[in-house]
Amino acid sequence: MWMETKTEMEKASRSRASLSRRVLNGLMLCTGDMEHLDKYMQDKWFVLQLLVWGLRGVTRVILANNPLSGALILAALCWASPWQGLLGALGVLASTLTAVITGQESADVAGGLHGFNGMLVSLLMGVFSSAGDWYWWLLLPVCLGSATCVFLSSGLSTFLDHWDLPAAVFPFNIIIVFYLLCTGTDNPYFPHHPAVPPGALDHNDTKLVAVQVVRGIPLGVGQIYACGALGPSLLILGAVVLYSPLLAVHAVLGSAVGTLAGLSMAVRHESLYSGLSGFNGALGCMAVGGLFFTFSWRTHLFAVASAFFSAYADIALSNLLGTVGLPACSWAATLVATLMLLLTGSLAAYRIPIGQARAPEHNLRSRSQWEAGNTEERESTDV
């Protein structure tokens, strides 16, 4: 009797364990890069494939690569503003289709690498437009600008390939600056707001509100998608957690570092409250902490340094470009991340070739496997 009960209990616990393991496995399938999806999608309709490529492209903006995260992020953008959601979706589709038409490498297209720049261009065009929401003429520059990103992305990749550097968001930063310069401030067809530099303009007469500053930290994550509402920003952060908790931690950490840097330079309060001070720090921190370098305490320190550089460089560039009414976008984080990838010395030892970079957790696992393999090999050669 006792034995039986025990066996039953064991069975039950085993089945419970297997259930939770199955749930966990199911969850695990939805996290990380979801590479198994690619095999499954191979013989599906083109429209379905395009959808997955597009959703991957949506997450590439925040250095992730997961279609489910992409869907969450698109939902967050639509929640914040349906018009912005539409622009973002249109941008990612326009540039992915252009990549298909101009015959870019299919692996890159399928990985969403030709979608994220177009999406950012579209979102920023919408944010800077002073013609209000649902101004349908804006779809013309949105489509053209997104398509042009593919050309820049392809050309820059060829140039940077020699140092194994990614084109990253350079195309977006170039195109948006050119668009704003091209239309000027009082264009009759495509008017837009000039950017306000974070430097001392209104001399911060009011007192700084600590709660608002802390609120700016998660907003910094949302500002990567030019989204300034708290709810959607938290949803975007949630989407990053789904892809990789480690990346999400670095995003929040980087945003906090960026806010700190902003405080130390006495930038406009508005800049701190809206999260604009934080998003370059977040991007700089994420790029080094886990994505392009295997995670370790050393990499982590370099990631914090990278966040500080990105944040200070962003203030400097914003002040410079602000003199001609231009925003600094994510120039700072992109330049700093590129610099970090070029670094020699102790950081270079952790560098992952950009073609092999996956979710930070996956990078960690593949490195330890690889090192274990190395040790085994060495042992076997010793014998």
Added chain:
Amino acid sequence: MWMETKTEMEKASRSRASLSRRVLNGLMLCTGDMEHLDKYMQDKWFVLQLLVWGLRGVTRVILANNPLSGALILAALCWASPWQGLLGALGVLASTLTAVITGQESADVAGGLHGFNGMLVSLLMGVFSSAGDWYWWLLLPVCLGSATCVFLSSGLSTFLDHWDLPAAVFPFNIIIVFYLLCTGTDNPYFPHHPAVPPGALDHNDTKLVAVQVVRGIPLGVGQIYACGALGPSLLILGAVVLYSPLLAVHAVLGSAVGTLAGLSMAVRHESLYSGLSGFNGALGCMAVGGLFFTFSWRTHLFAVASAFFSAYADIALSNLLGTVGLPACSWAATLVATLMLLLTGSLAAYRIPIGQARAPEHNLRSRSQWEAGNTEERESTDV
């Protein structure tokens, strides 16, 4: 009798055919790159050789390479303004001689590759000078600026060689910007006009005159040599036709595209009327359509896209540099053409190595020969 007549008629028609063939052959000798001339000039006097090198350099500005076209273009410039003609000729000589003295590769010098940047620098110095024509002191910066182009051209070539990119007109664009910055707007020795950005300054109160806009299209070809008169512009276009009709078609097409882009951005009317809106489009279109890529309908579409990019980028850069009173020169077309040369995907398949690029018609012929050779070879190996 009948037989005899027939034979005579055959003879006559044969002799007529041979005459027309000889005339055609004579004309053919004057078109394209005229490479046969180089062999003929090998053992001639240095002054004669220098003349041919200089005339080749004159045509390199408009992406051609033919001494007769060069003579036509110089005549057109002298027609528009003898002072500008003198400056241009001096510039091309000064920089070609500097290249000889500093020991640049003789094949490059003979191909006129060290003359065209110097010529452009001289022409633009003359156009921007506010000291009037025949201000002899200007010859000093003209000679120095042209000579400096050789240094920049040589250095940039070494840098860009890794991607098989040409130095193009980067040296000219750099030197002219540095010259204008160096002298400032109210220099006591070398005063110059500030550049007026195409963006909304005078708000286009008057109505747009369609005839003037159409007239701006051929003027856009002349503006490549900073020439704003219709007659000389048409003569310059004729010189391009002599080199390669295909290139001339792309020049006019590109200028039209540039004017269209200017209209869509509501630039100053003056900019459209003078052809300044068109010349970057023309250069961008010519570089892709036939010169650096074998001509085909695909290349043609990319050439139109390149013209649009160049034109929009020119408006953007003009607005940016205009804030400090600088002109955008041909920065836009040069950057876009460089980007196009870096592109991967379907355009890259048509890419011609820059050392082997000749007149578009020649490129087409050598490609078809090469492909025919390939097929034959494949067939012979099949057997």
Added chain:
Amino acid sequence: MWMETKTEMEKASRSRASLSRRVLNGLMLCTGDMEHLDKYMQDKWFVLQLLVWGLRGVTRVILANNPLSGALILAALCWASPWQGLLGALGVLASTLTAVITGQESADVAGGLHGFNGMLVSLLMGVFSSAGDWYWWLLLPVCLGSATCVFLSSGLSTFLDHWDLPAAVFPFNIIIVFYLLCTGTDNPYFPHHPAVPPGALDHNDTKLVAVQVVRGIPLGVGQIYACGALGPSLLILGAVVLYSPLLAVHAVLGSAVGTLAGLSMAVRHESLYSGLSGFNGALGCMAVGGLFFTFSWRTHLFAVASAFFSAYADIALSNLLGTVGLPACSWAATLVATLMLLLTGSLAAYRIPIGQARAPEHNLRSRSQWEAGNTEERESTDV
């Protein structure tokens, strides 16, 4: 007797000769790169080693590499202003230590290659600060800025290595511009003076004083360390003579050329008097004349040309950056020297690989030895 006297005299003269030879040898040991010191220092305390590395770093600013010269220069800086001397010493230590911590190559660290950018950043932060001397908060950006130089230096080296180009003072130029942009003109914590462009601002009402202009030439050498006093500038020049007389000659020559270029462009008198017109010319002249190219009359001519380019480019860049209140620092000389290193043609034949560049005199000797070896070899193979 006569014989004996002769022998004694011979002995005395011999001993005198050997004494002077020994003194000369002792002096010779203190000139040039003092590579023998490195072997001697290998097993000494880390603090002593760090001192030598730092002093080498101090001289690297002026393209020299000699710890004794470094000590002289530090003394000169302290003579001009103890606060500036402190900042300079702190900067060189902060960046050398950062290089050690981030695991940069030890040969580079020992050669002072990671110290000079940090020192320049610190000195310029001190000069531009409007908070007065002994403003201790400034040490914070001084340490951070110097440390950041190591990152830029390492990253840029990887980038430029492909063309065998040095990172040179690019890191310093980038960091100081970013620092000034970041703090803006009226930052509450780190206020600074805006830079005044050399272009026509105050229209030179007063007459030019020739003595003051001549006095600006040695001051141009001191301005390389942002030092505007005559005595310390001469001491710095002396330190260069100790390293290499040939380099010192080029420094003075380049400064004179720069002053001449400034006169020809009618820059502000203040710019000529303070030596600010000369220091880019000096740097451009030194880099080409003997350091990166074996000295010869050809190289000498190119060095003069390089000095002219550097000086004119400096006026242009100062006018450009002055519009947003930024200084041009040594951007001009760094860019021109980089261009010269990329040059093909007759100058390239004299190029020394950057890893093997020593004091100009040493370069000359090693080249003649190498050429002699070559001739011998050729002769032996002839036989």
